[in-house]
Amino acid sequence: xxASLKSLGLGIVAVANQKGGVGKTTTVIQLASGLARGGAxxxxxxxxxxxxxxxxxxxxxxxxLSDLMGELLDGRVPGIDxxxxxxxxxxxxxxxATHRRLRRERSDADMLRAAPAFASLLAGLRERYDWIxxxxxxxxxxxxxxxxxxxxxxxxxxxxxxxxxxxLQSMLDDVNAxxxxxxxxxxxxxxxxxKAENRVARVESYREVFSAFRIPIFEVCRSEYIPRSLERSxxxxxSGPSSYAARDYARIIERVFLE
Amino acid sequence: MAARKRNKERDRLATxxxxxxxxxxxxxxxxxxxxxxxxxxxxxRFLGTWVIAEHTVEGLPYIDSFAASIxxxxxxxxxxxxxxxxxxxxxxxxxxxxxxxxxxxxxxxxFSYRMSAAVSWELERGFLVVRPELAYxxxxxxxxxxxxxxxxxxxxxxxxxxxFERGGLLLEEGADLKFLTRGES
Numbered sequence: 416x417x418a419s420l421k422s423l424g425l426g427i428v429a430v431a432n433q434k435g436g437v438g439k440t441t442t443v444i445q446l447a448s449g450l451a452r453g454g455a456x457x458x459x460x461x462x463x464x465x466x467x468x469x470x471x472x473x474x475x476x477x478x479x480l481s482d483l484m485g486e487l488l489d490g491r492v493p494g495i496d497x498x499x500x501x502x503x504x505x506x507x508x509x510x511x512a513t514h515r516r517l518r519r520e521r522s523d524a525d526m527l528r529a530a531p532a533f534a535s536l537l538a539g540l541r542e543r544y545d546w547i548x549x550x551x552x553x554x555x556x557x558x559x560x561x562x563x564x565x566x567x568x569x570x571x572x573x574x575x576x577x578x579x580x581x582x583l584q585s586m587l588d589d590v591n592a593x594x595x596x597x598x599x600x601x602x603x604x605x606x607x608x609x610k611a612e613n614r615v616a617r618v619e620s621y622r623e624v625f626s627a628f629r630i631p632i633f634e635v636c637r638s639e640y641i642p643r644s645l646e647r648s649x650x651x652x653x654s655g656p657s658s659y660a661a662r663d664y665a666r667i668i669e670r671v672f673l674e
Numbered sequence: 675m676a677a678r679k680r681n682k683e684r685d686r687l688a689t690x691x692x693x694x695x696x697x698x699x700x701x702x703x704x705x706x707x708x709x710x711x712x713x714x715x716x717x718x719r720f721l722g723t724w725v726i727a728e729h730t731v732e733g734l735p736y737i738d739s740f741a742a743s744i745x746x747x748x749x750x751x752x753x754x755x756x757x758x759x760x761x762x763x764x765x766x767x768x769x770x771x772x773x774x775x776x777x778x779x780x781x782x783x784x785f786s787y788r789m790s791a792a793v794s795w796e797l798e799r800g801f802l803v804v805r806p807e808l809a810y811x812x813x814x815x816x817x818x819x820x821x822x823x824x825x826x827x828x829x830x831x832x833x834x835x836x837x838f839e840r841g842g843l844l845l846e847e848g849a850d851l852k853f854l855t856r857g858e859s
Contacts, residue, residue, distance in 0.1 A: 417704035580692050587698040603700060613712045622706065624692040626837040631704030636711035659711035666710065670799075 417631050419674040420568055420604060427537050427547045428604070429462075429566040433589070434582035435553030438572045438609030440467045441641060443550040445664040446570075448650040450672060451506035455545040459503075460537075461512040462562040463552035469511035471648055472503035481514040481521060487532040488525055495540065504650070508544075523557035534565035534597065546672065555589050563590060564597040568604040570671065575608060575618045605631035605671050612637050631671060635663040705800030705835065717797055720766075724843055725857030726757040732849040740772060744787060744813075750774035751782075758857060766795050766804065776815075783815045791825070801833045802845065 430443045447459040461468040478498050486493040500509040551559050569590055573579040594601045611634035612618055625632050640655035651661045708716050729736035741750045753774035760767045768791045776785040791809035809825040835846040842855040
């Protein structure tokens with residue numbers, strides 16, 4: 416059996432895959448809110464300039480990650496509270512992304528320059544939060560490198576699809592590169608196949624191949640509860656706590672984080 | 675037709691890509707867990723009869739370790755080994771039969787060993803967990819019963835890692851590896 420993040424002492428976790436539409440934001444929503452419901456103190460970081468995580472939690476305006484980076488680039492160490500949306504759920508705070516133009520506002524060089532200060536800032540928040548979950552955007556640019564470098568572990572959501580699996584290799588290469596840049600280990604802890612279906616020949620082939628790997632791999636079944644709950648800004652724990660998808664996420668929380 | 679061919683090719687490519695990931699993914703002792711929505715279908719995959727196609731212990735044929743333990747090191751010439759697993763909803767019945775020629779001080783004798791066991795089984799976190807309910811074994815020499823005994827258990831379940839591959843079922847318990855294929859009861 417593999418060790419959980421808790422037993423490894425790893426608390427800053429990126430949810431990342433450069434492929435879009437694989438369920439990164441959904442996974443962060445369910446894991447962060449699920450951990451908070453269990454009594455943990457959780458910070459969710461919206462690292463995607465699309466800001467979907469922030470929209471979900473009702474934060475479309477206000478100071479955000481881009482502003483925070485500005486302060487860091489100016490050499491200031493800002494107090495984090497002015498940037499947070501506090502208690503978006505009980506026990507859960509959010510560092511939002513409300514500037515959709517973040518990539519235009521901040522150059523790649525800026526982001527890489529801000530990376531060490533950003534990593535220090537998140538590391539400093541570990542005393543305040545049991546878990547920091549970072550929702551990365553579907554790319555492998557400087558922003559994502561800055562985010563992953565600040566993390567201690569990575570969870571990779573993916574789909575049973577050619578492009579998604581092809582992207583995984585690049586993702587693993589990127590994490591290795593980030594590890595070298597960060598100067599500390601960044602562990603690819605587990606994979607999560609989202610939107611899992613059964614009785615599909617393609618899925619069976621993937622299962623057979625991935626079953627041979629000795630890394631925690633989970634499935635979250637395709638569920639009508641998820642799109643419906645996202646539409647209403649409700650987590651799976653609020654809209655379908657007894658659904659199979661909720662059970663799947665609960666199992667990930669237990670095995671990956673808490674055991 | 676062309677679309678189906680393209681899909682097949684795409685799936686083949688994806689599977690091949692996935693296979694090559696093995697070297698890049700860390701080995702942290704984790705396993706694959708299917709969605710809770712599909713646990714029942716997963717359990718259903720076990721149902722029916724399976725027969726041993728390959729069985730090794732620490733890379734050596736099982737029959738060698740059998741001879742070392744049951745025959746206390748005596749060699750078994752011309753061995754034959756058959757084992758069958760019949761998975762039902764609640765129980766799995768396992769049958770083992772081993773035959774061969776064994777050298778005794780009084781000369782060569784035909785040896786046979788049979789073991790039958792009924793075990794309850796569950797799937798848990800990517801493992802097949804079995805609890806023996808009842809089992810006995812018997813041996814005979816030249817067709818005459820040599821020993822019959824009911825096996826006792828510690829009460830602890832046995833956890834076997836499993837995966838479906840190559841059209842069969844691989845069971846792994848430490849250095850003991852069994853590859854089962856579908857058989858007839």
